[in-house]
Amino acid sequence: MTERLSPDLCVVGGGAAGLSVAAAAAGFGVPVVLVERGRMGGECLNAGCVPSKALIAAARHARAVDEAHRFGVQAGPAMVDMAALRAHVRATIAGIAPTDSAARFTALGVRVIAGTARFTGPDSLAVDDATEITARRVVIATGSSPRLPPVAGLADVPFLTTETVFDLDVLPRHLLVIGAGPVGLELGQAFRRLGSGVTLVEAGEPLAGEDPEAAASVLAALRREGVDIRPHAGIARAFRAGGAVALTLDTGETLTGSHLLVAAGRVPSLAGLDLDRAGIAHGPDGIRVDAALRTTNPRVYAIGDAIPGARSTHGASHQAALVIRNALFRLPVRFDPDAVPRVVFTDPELARIGPTEAALRARGESFRVLRWPLADNDRARAERDIPGHVKLVTTRRGRILGASIVGAHAGEMITTWGLAVRNRLSVRDLAEQVVAYPTRGEIGKRAAMTFYSRTLTNPMVRRMVGWLRRLG
Numbered sequence: 001m002t003e004r005l006s007p008d009l010c011v012v013g014g015g016a017a018g019l020s021v022a023a024a025a026a027g028f029g030v031p032v033v034l035v036e037r038g039r040m041g042g043e044c045l046n047a048g049c050v051p052s053k054a055l056i057a058a059a060r061h062a063r064a065v066d067e068a069h070r071f072g073v074q075a076g077p078a079m080v081d082m083a084a085l086r087a088h089v090r091a092t093i094a095g096i097a098p099t100d101s102a103a104r105f106t107a108l109g110v111r112v113i114a115g116t117a118r119f120t121g122p123d124s125l126a127v128d129d130a131t132e133i134t135a136r137r138v139v140i141a142t143g144s145s146p147r148l149p150p151v152a153g154l155a156d157v158p159f160l161t162t163e164t165v166f167d168l169d170v171l172p173r174h175l176l177v178i179g180a181g182p183v184g185l186e187l188g189q190a191f192r193r194l195g196s197g198v199t200l201v202e203a204g205e206p207l208a209g210e211d212p213e214a215a216a217s218v219l220a221a222l223r224r225e226g227v228d229i230r231p232h233a234g235i236a237r238a239f240r241a242g243g244a245v246a247l248t249l250d251t252g253e254t255l256t257g258s259h260l261l262v263a264a265g266r267v268p269s270l271a272g273l274d275l276d277r278a279g280i281a282h283g284p285d286g287i288r289v290d291a292a293l294r295t296t297n298p299r300v301y302a303i304g305d306a307i308p309g310a311r312s313t314h315g316a317s318h319q320a321a322l323v324i325r326n327a328l329f330r331l332p333v334r335f336d337p338d339a340v341p342r343v344v345f346t347d348p349e350l351a352r353i354g355p356t357e358a359a360l361r362a363r364g365e366s367f368r369v370l371r372w373p374l375a376d377n378d379r380a381r382a383e384r385d386i387p388g389h390v391k392l393v394t395t396r397r398g399r400i401l402g403a404s405i406v407g408a409h410a411g412e413m414i415t416t417w418g419l420a421v422r423n424r425l426s427v428r429d430l431a432e433q434v435v436a437y438p439t440r441g442e443i444g445k446r447a448a449m450t451f452y453s454r455t456l457t458n459p460m461v462r463r464m465v466g467w468l469r470r471l472g
């Protein structure tokens with residue numbers, strides 16, 4: 001028997017994006033139906049942020065054991081128990097899962113339906129032919145899945161993706177990775193620290209789109225740890241070589257590994273949604289949306305990994321908040337990708353808010369660049385962890401436009417700069433702030449203060465100081 005529902009809001013997808021919309025709408029007393037075909041929590045909880053950060057934490061401990069002698073502490077070499085490590089990853093997911101569960105959302109007042117949704121008309125959907133939904137507004141939050149690049153022979157070799165890599169119960173002897181974006185670099189470094197040999201094969205420039213100086217600093221750190229990174233490398237074919245996997249590059253060189261991880265980007269999950277029935281335009285990068293995240297069907301919004309652009313959990317949650325403001329309160333909203341921080345959780349971390357220097361130059365804007373190195377930070381020196389820097393871009397008058405930070409905890413430090421950009425603060429606000437000593441946060445203040453270094457040598461200012469001295 002077909003059940004018929006007519007909520008105000010229907011959300012398709014129970015990942016970071018969909019859950020954020022559903023929770024907020026239910027909180028305001030709006031009738032909401034949420035449809036999820038797989039695991040509640042989506043990619044972030046089950047195969048993305050959470051397991052990757054749990055793996056990275058384990059790898060950091062392994063590294064700390066191996067590096068302990070630098071601090072006069074004898075330990076190591078680190079021994080990795082993959083079964084215990086996998087249990088740690090699973091326990092981390094299990095610990096967070098209740099927050100995203102159907103039970104919690106049901107308690108919040110959301111009607112959660114397990115099944116696959118597809119459009120049957122501009123405002124109607126069917127779920128597995130068991131439920132018909134007619135909604136005043138629909139939010140598509142169907143996420144993405146790993147992109148498999150068109151590499152000859154790939155289909156005939158065993159390979160891992162982010163869907164399977166966290167279930168490994170043996171440590172790869174040598175991990176080949178296709179792609180040196182955030183996923184390839186984060187996981188590549190983690191496996192290297194756990195004891196695997198790691199080779200990353202990247203078609204273009206690793207971390208393209210980030211500030212080149214920041215990207216270079218991260219890549220240099222990974223190389224120092226023994227991660228082999230091959231930029232601008234075309235893959236001619238993949239094949240099995242005995243019990244191993246091999247990649248032949250366009251140069252003729254063949255790389256061999258015990259395992260292969262494909263980390264070559266994402267494709268939006270749109271198959272089977274019957275978007276055309278609802279008049280929703282889409283392309284290979286995702287669903288087309290305007291600045292208010294509305295699709296070409298004015299009743300339907302799309303957010304998260306299902307739309308083009310940088311993909312992140314916090315970006316998806318921010319988009320969800322904008323949709324709530326627009327759909328429920330009819331307030332005008334405008335999604336600004338530059339307002340979303342980007343963090344790559346390598347060690348050192350790379351974090352950015354706002355446009356890069358290159359982006360400002362391409363826009364023809366006039367700006368200033370301010371820098372400070374971590375090597376000049378007492379805390380970083382005490383912790384013998386000095387690779388990195390902060391780089392600020394400001395207007396000519398000192399308003400902060402953006403920041404790139406490389407270093408331990410850069411992902412935490414970027415929050416200050418997000419606040420500065422959002423509130424149109426100037427370097428003066430940051431330079432006058434009292435920052436605790438010794439903290440890494442001091443580098444931001446030091447960078448901001450360099451804005452005034454020209455003032456120190458300004459003859460007018462010097463004359464004025466001299467004149468004031470005469471007053472006694």
Ligand SMILES: Cc1cc2nc3c(=O)[nH]c(=O)nc-3n(C[C@H](O)[C@H](O)[C@H](O)COP(=O)(O)OP(=O)(O)OC[C@H]3O[C@@H](n4cnc5c(N)ncnc54)[C@H](O)[C@@H]3O)c2cc1C
Nearest residue numbers: 013015016017037042043044048049117143304305312313
């Ligand atoms: C290894 C890895 C590490 C990452 N680390 C970070 C990080 O540290 N920080 C960060 O911010 N981001 C990180 N990301 C990115 C982040 O995971 C994603 O941007 C985020 O999870 C996207 O959320 P979403 O809700 O748009 O999509 P998803 O989480 O993919 O959710 C979409 C949901 O929709 C469901 N669905 C799809 N089609 C249908 C349908 N027709 N009917 C019903 N349900 C459907 C799916 O089953 C899925 O559960 C990482 C990604 C990866 C792969």
Ligand SMILES: NC(=O)c1ccc[n+]([C@@H]2O[C@H](COP(=O)([O-])OP(=O)(O)OC[C@H]3O[C@@H](n4cnc5c(N)ncnc54)[C@H](O)[C@@H]3O)[C@@H](O)[C@H]2O)c1
Nearest residue numbers: 149179180181182183201202203204263264265311312343
């Ligand atoms: N901390 C975070 O916020 C975080 C962490 C991890 C992932 N993510 C997001 O998840 C998404 C997926 O990350 P990702 O690193 O898989 O994707 P990505 O698109 O950022 O990077 C994929 C890389 O693979 C390369 N590539 C593609 N085809 C190739 C081929 N045939 N041979 C060699 N290299 C090839 C690309 O040039 C690119 O550099 C991204 O949107 C990313 O921003 C976010």
